[in-house]
Amino acid sequence: MSEEHEVGPAETLTPGTVTGAGPYAVGNSGGELFAVTRRCRHLGADLAGGKIDEQGRLVCPWHQSAYDVRTGRMVRGPQGVFAKIPGLGAVFRGITRVLPLGRGTVVERDGCLYVR
Numbered sequence: 001m002s003e004e005h006e007v008g009p010a011e012t013l014t015p016g017t018v019t020g021a022g023p024y025a026v027g028n029s030g031g032e033l034f035a036v037t038r039r040c041r042h043l044g045a046d047l048a049g050g051k052i053d054e055q056g057r058l059v060c061p062w063h064q065s066a067y068d069v070r071t072g073r074m075v076r077g078p079q080g081v082f083a084k085i086p087g088l089g090a091v092f093r094g095i096t097r098v099l100p101l102g103r104g105t106v107v108e109r110d111g112c113l114y115v116r
């Protein structure tokens, strides 16, 4: 059985919210709860400090790469100075096709959320 981590009261994880629980970034993307491993595949930023953008993607707090929370794949490469490096975004998108973020399962019990 996999280890379970407490996220907190279910009512606090409103749409657009991201938080951390153990090794996971847990959030609410358009009403859908998700959990992905919290280290960005680019330079390791904590994705629990990220944001949900208007397209429901999880955006890294350091260089704004964006992840599809359903697949764990990076769908937009690092921005800023990194976006000027030819092919860099494609490389990282390719890496996460092979090595996506891990995904956890969010469950609710007695009004409290857990991830495992």
Ligand code: FES
Pocket: 040, 041, 042, 043, 044, 045, 060, 061, 062, 063, 064, 065, 077, 078, 079
């Ligand atoms: S560490 Fe996440 S985009 Fe750079």
